[in-house]
Structure formats: C-alpha cells, structure tokens
Amino acid sequence: KQEVTQIPAALSVPEGENLVLNCSFTDSAIYNLQWFRQDPGKGLTSLLLIQSSQREQTSGRLNASLDKSSGRSTLYIAASQPGDSATYLCAVRGLVGNQFYFGTGTSLTVIP
Amino acid sequence: EPEVTQTPSHQVTQMGQEVILRCVPISNHLYFYWYRQILGQKVEFLVSFYNNEISEKSEIFDDQFSVERPDGSNFTLKIRSTKLEDSAMYFCASMAGGPVTEAFFGQGTRLTVV
Numbered sequence: 001k002q003e004v005t006q007i008p009a010a011l012s013v014p015e016g017e018n019l020v021l022n023c024s025f026t027d028s029a030i031y032n033l034q035w036f037r038q039d040p041g042k043g044l045t046s047l048l049l050i051q052s053s054q055r056e057q058t059s060g061r062l063n064a065s066l067d068k069s070s071g072r073s074t075l076y077i078a079a080s081q082p083g084d085s086a087t088y089l090c091a092v093r094g095l096v097g098n099q100f101y102f103g104t105g106t107s108l109t110v111i112p
Numbered sequence: 113e114p115e116v117t118q119t120p121s122h123q124v125t126q127m128g129q130e131v132i133l134r135c136v137p138i139s140n141h142l143y144f145y146w147y148r149q150i151l152g153q154k155v156e157f158l159v160s161f162y163n164n165e166i167s168e169k170s171e172i173f174d175d176q177f178s179v180e181r182p183d184g185s186n187f188t189l190k191i192r193s194t195k196l197e198d199s200a201m202y203f204c205a206s207m208a209g210g211p212v213t214e215a216f217f218g219q220g221t222r223l224t225v226v
Contacts, residue, residue, distance in 0.1 A: 031211040043118075043203060043219035044155070051212060089155065093211050098168045099145070099157035100215065 002027045002094050006103035013080055014111050021075040021106045023090035028068050035064055035075050036089045038105065044089065048075070080110045114138040116218035118204050124224045125194055133189045133221045135204030143207040144187045145215070146179065148172070148200040155203065161187065194225045 003026045013019050023033070032051045036044040048064040050057045050073070056065040063076040073090055087107045091100035117136040125131050137144050146158040159169040161179055178190045187206075191198055204218045 034215060036217070041201075041222070044205075044217035046214055046216060049214045091155070091215075098143075098160045098162075098211060099170070100147075100155075101157075102147075102155040104154050 002092060002101040004090060004092055004101050004103040006088075006090060006106050008106060009104065010107040010109075012109040012111060015080060015082060017080050017110075018076065018078050019080055019108070021077070021088050021090075021108070023073040023075070023103055025071045025073075025092045025101070027094060028071050029095040030068065031093045031095060033064075033066055033073050033090060033092045034100070035062075035073075036091065038087045038089055040087075047088075077108075080108075082110045082112045084108060085110050114216075116204055116206055116216050118202075118218035118221050120221060121219065122222045122224070124226060127196060127225055128193050131191050131194055131223060133191075133202050133204075133223070135187045135189070135218055136185050137187055137204065137206030138208070138216055139185075141206035141208050141216075143167075143209070144179075144181070145205040145207075146189045147203045147205065147217075149203065149220075150197075150200045158189070158202075191223075194223075196225050199223060199225045 005024050007022045034049045035047040048057045050066045061078040066073045087105040089105045091102045119134045144161040149155045159173045160167045176192045201220045203220045205215045207213045
C-alpha cells in the first residue's frame with residue numbers, strides 16, 4: 001500500500017525566506033502528485049498538479065518538483081509571506097485504484 | 113472560479129442518528145469522491161463514484177455508508193447510524209476527467225457525533 005510521508009511536520013520561518021517542503025512516497029507507480037494547502041478547520045485548496053511524466057510545475061512563487069523514480073517531491077516557496085501560513089499536504093494518485101494517498105502535512109508558520 | 117460546495121459546514125448529531133452530507137461538484141465534472149479527516153490524522157479515501165455507480169471504496173466505507181447522485185447536480189454521503197468514531201471533517205471532491213486531471217475539493221463538513 002502506498003505510504004506518503006512529509007518532512008518536516010512543522011516549520012517556522014521569518015517572512016521573506018525561501019523554503020522547501022518535502023514529500024516522499026513508497027510506490028513510484030503513480031499518475032500524478034498534487035500539492036494542497038489547508039487552512040485551520042478549512043478545506044483543501046489545490047496548489048499544483050504535477051504529472052508523472054513531468055519534472056516540475058510552477059505557479060507564481062510556488063515550484064513543485066517530482067522525482068518519480070526516487071519517490072520524492074518538493075514544494076519550493078519563494079519569498080514567504082505571513083499569508084502563506086497553513087498546512088501543506090501532498091497527495092499521490094496511484095496507477096492502481098482511483099484514490100489519492102495523502103501525507104500528514106507540513107504546518108508552516110511565516111513570522112512577520 | 114468554479115468550486116465544489118458542501119453543506120452543511122458543521123453538523124452535530126446524536127450517536128445512532130442518520131446524517132446526510134451534501135455536495136455540489138463542479139459542473140461538467142464526471143468523477144466524484146468522498147474523503148474524511150479525523151482530527152490530527154491524514155485525509156483518508158472513502159469512495160469514488162463515476163457514471164452513477166461506485167467505482168472504488170475503502171474498507172472504511174462499510175454498510176453504514178452510502179452515496180447517491182439524486183439529480184444532475186448533488187452528490188450525497190449518507191451515514192445510517194452514526195458512531196462516535198465517525199466524527200471527522202468530510203470532504204467532497206470532483207474531477208473533470210480521469211486520474212490525470214486535477215482534483216478539486218470542497219470546504220468540508222465537520223461532523224460531530226455526541
């Protein structure tokens with residue numbers, strides 16, 4: 001069964017710093033990987049979708065990379081802002097079955 | 113921008129009662145899902161629905177759970193006899209096409225069973 005791990009579990013940085021969130025998964029047979037943002041008590045907002053054939057995707061200050069063979073993805077956030085404070089979840093969609101497997105998330109706090 | 117809408121945002125129910133959680137997926141999307149997140153735990157898959165039938169379900173989705181698409185817009189999750197351990201945030205998601213397309217999630221329904 002696919003296992004998804006996110007490191008670190010929590011991260012606190014001063015405003016303006018660049019940062020990297022890590023996601024690893026055990027089974028490389030995936031369609032894609034999607035990064036989400038979750039604010040406390042709220043839903044999941046899609047940030048980036050990266051297909052298994054892609055190496056990276058960019059949206060504004062966010063850049064996600066994917067190394068399928070090693071089972072890793074990173075989410076790079078440039079010039080962090082207090083509004084970036086949230087929990088970031090990665091989820092992989094396997095080739096078998098039709099579901100996402102989620103990580104436990106990284107809780108990010110950006111200090112003004 | 114199109115979005116997945118869930119109602120209610122919060123529901124409190126007594127143990128043993130039936131609850132229905134409602135979702136309006138994005139128009140023209142074909143694949144629908146329910147996930148849940150128990151406080152402090154991972155988001156877990158419950159069920160996927162395509163072409164008016166369940167395409168996959170997890171071991172969590174037992175006989176107490178059912179899903180329906182009663183009309184062209186709504187997608188519902190029913191829990192027949194709620195247990196304390198059903199307390200969680202329930203998320204609905206929809207996708208336009210197959211597994212390579214982006215999934216969009218609703219804001220969730222927080223279910224509290226007392």
